[in-house]
Amino acid sequence: MKLPPSPWQTRESMAELLSALGVEAGDTRYVGGCVRDTLLGLDVSDVDLATRLEPEAVVERLGKARIKAVPTGLAHGTITAVLGGGPIEVTTLRRDVSTDGRRATIAYTDDWREDAARRDFTINALSADPLTLAVHDYFGGEADLVARRLRFIGNPLTRIAEDHLRILRFFRFHARFGEGEPDEAALEACVARANDLMALSRERIADELLKLLALPAPAGTLRLMVERGILRPVLPEIVMEGVDRLDALVASEIAAGVETAPLRRLAALLPPDVEIAAAVAARLRLSKRAAKRLISAASQEGTADAPEALAFRIGAEEATDRLLLAQAPAERVKALAAWEKPIFPLTGGDLIAMGLRPGPVVASILRKVERAWIQGGFSADPEEIRKLARARVDQALRDRQ
Structure with missing residues (x-):
């Protein structure tokens, strides 16, 4: 050849x-x-x-x-x-x-x-x-x-003994290049030596798992891994219900035309619990940015709100994660595809100019006006925004009397 x-x-x-x-x-x-x-x-x-x-x-x-x-x-x-x-x-x-x-x-x-x-x-x-x-x-x-067959060179147990990461690599490469049932000798060797994964650095495990999750359709391979207990020694939180969530997430990503995100898919594999997500992020020694995204994805807070309102609070990327994981309709997810965060046009100085005294009340009123502005769809009309502020400032001034 x-x-x-x-x-x-x-x-x-x-x-x-x-x-x-x-x-x-x-x-x-x-x-x-x-x-x-x-x-x-x-x-x-x-x-x-x-x-x-x-x-x-x-x-x-x-x-x-x-x-x-x-x-x-x-x-x-x-x-x-x-x-x-x-x-x-x-x-x-x-x-x-x-x-x-x-x-x-x-x-x-x-x-x-x-x-x-x-x-x-x-x-x-x-x-x-x-x-x-x-x-x-x-x-x-x-x-x-x-x-389209993945085989270890020589004795699979020997290859795994040389580098325990080859257990995870076997499943990733099978997901990418293999077809049909995996090589039986290789699979049995991975099952027999799954506890060897505990000897690896958590960074190497995270890197290999996220590479697997970046593939177009990893759910079938993850299902096999869960069935055979491959991840149990290092990630016992991943069970079959998580694979079902991953399967549904992949379908939602395709329907919404959203790019694959391995961290979002990892969140699908885990129970929807921010404390569990934080513990797994720490165990895998994810970067601060990656840990923040994983933990955010574990929360379902705000998924019933308007997509733009959720994105304004937590960012479009994290809002997309939550909506997809919550199985929101594709149209709600697509609403964030080209969304850019608007700038809230008022400052505390504007409220003081309307008659408020400097102090904590200014920040409180500013937050109330911002919430009303968000709920109203981020109006760009200066007069409309001023009316929102004027009504709340006048109420605060009356309450002070």
Whole structure:
């Protein structure tokens, strides 16, 4: 099999990079996702190269070719070549010396098969010669691509013991590339070793779960994961009712034409409880911004209000989350698609000019006028807004007498 010619292969400065890395001598190949996705006819964004050259030699050769080299993963043999068409990672062929399920101690090798053998799935172990575009397949990855089948390389239990994150990666890659029932040996290995997930950093778990939730239709895979107890050791809050909510949410997103949001989908998987959402956000060590969004999505407050009124209070993004999770009609969600938050046109100074004395009463009246303005549909008529304020200021002045 040969790799079809694709635009990414002729990116700016790609030819110079490949020449510098000895492609004519067979020292460097395309590897991993760019090979897999090209064979599947998918768009390629990230391009990775594998090379027999050790990192120091890569840096030296790129320097001579006047290509910027950044040692982004030097401990693992990875150098990033900065090209005009985008960065490309160049990694020296490796073999594992030891692993503990979280990290590996590696040694360099010049054996392409040995490097491919340390990868997770057969479809990720493909490489291709940049000159001839011939695909090198050591473990049946081409046949698995055709069959839309995801298999670990070798013994699944061994692969999982090397890196526990491969449990979650198996389900994500099956959701993206697989069809039909998952490979039985792989599935049983994931079930048997699910408790290994507890040894991983919560950041890695969050990253992998959110990548899965970003896929077009993740509910079927999540249903299988819940059925087989995969997430129970680290996220026991996710049960079958949550998968049902996720299924309904995906349908609502499609009906409203709303872009996928992994955090919104995570909120669907969790019980609609802000305290639970806060606990999960803390456990997964989400950023402050992500935690705020997840917690907001867990609340159903304000979903019966006008969509614009809810968006004014909490923001259009978070309002969209709440409406979708509440199964609001698509028209209510679509109302926020191009909505821009209006600016409330009054200030405390305006109320003081109407006769109020400076003090707490000014802030109180200002809030009341703002609420009336929101309920009235955010009028832009200065006279109408002034009437709203005048009525409440006059009432406050009468109450003071």
